Amino acid sequence: AQSVTQLGSHxxxxxxxxxxxxCNYSSSVPPYLFWxxxxxxxxxxxxxxxxxxxxxxxxxxxxxAEFKKSETSFHLxxxxxxxxxxAEYFCAVSDQGGSEKLVFGKGTKLTVNP
Amino acid sequence: xxxxxxxxxxxxxxxxxxxxxxxxxxSGHRSVSWYQQTPGQGLQFLFxxxxxxxxxxxxxxxxxxxxxxxxSRSEMNVSTLELGDSALYLCASSLQGISGNTIxxxxxSWLTVV
Numbered sequence: 504a505q506s507v508t509q510l511g512s513h514x515x516x517x518x519x520x521x522x523x524x525x526c527n528y529s530s531s532v533p534p535y536l537f538w539x540x541x542x543x544x545x546x547x548x549x550x551x552x553x554x555x556x557x558x559x560x561x562x563x564x565x566x567x568a569e570f571k572k573s574e575t576s577f578h579l580x581x582x583x584x585x586x587x588x589x590a591e592y593f594c595a596v597s598d599q600g601g602s603e604k605l606v607f608g609k610g611t612k613l614t615v616n617p
Numbered sequence: 618x619x620x621x622x623x624x625x626x627x628x629x630x631x632x633x634x635x636x637x638x639x640x641x642x643x644s645g646h647r648s649v650s651w652y653q654q655t656p657g658q659g660l661q662f663l664f665x666x667x668x669x670x671x672x673x674x675x676x677x678x679x680x681x682x683x684x685x686x687x688x689s690r691s692e693m694n695v696s697t698l699e700l701g702d703s704a705l706y707l708c709a710s711s712l713q714g715i716s717g718n719t720i721x722x723x724x725x726s727w728l729t730v731v
Contacts, residue, residue, distance in 0.1 A: 546707055546723050547709075549720070552717075554717045602673045603650065603717075604650070605660075
């Protein structure tokens, strides 16, 4: 069965600092991996996805993530945090060749301090 | 291009009542999925429809049901509401409903059961 673990339910960084949000997955078959962002009282917006092309995936708003099979990880990074990045971030997995059903992590709430 | 549209955005129901939530996918998208988001359980998959057929179902009781119409619009219904059904219900759509497709989410319907 698939599962996603996001380390740290809350992460706080200063504006301009590196953002690192951690995601580890468990999947019996090669996975597709996604990062979504949710702003207060809104739905989910796709930041980026890994579909077995390049292991380093660039997304919107300056975010990127690297797929590391040996570590079963797909951590999300951004070199310099902006106040507008404050939101909740969700990592999700689906199985290649399977349905599009997403299994989500519990989420990480990012706070950006001025 | 209009995004995924969900109605109503907010509603309050009484225990024992039933509720119907509506979702209009992005034009051209044939797959619609539903997710429940609560603080305790996080984001959980409810079901997925493609071409009016339910292809996948999550681990929810039979009180939760859905359907998809020929124009790909979808509705979900929850009967005999319980306090624990209070949640944000998110609808998502994709082109073909296959793993790896980009899945677009709506703003959600906030259901409060009192």
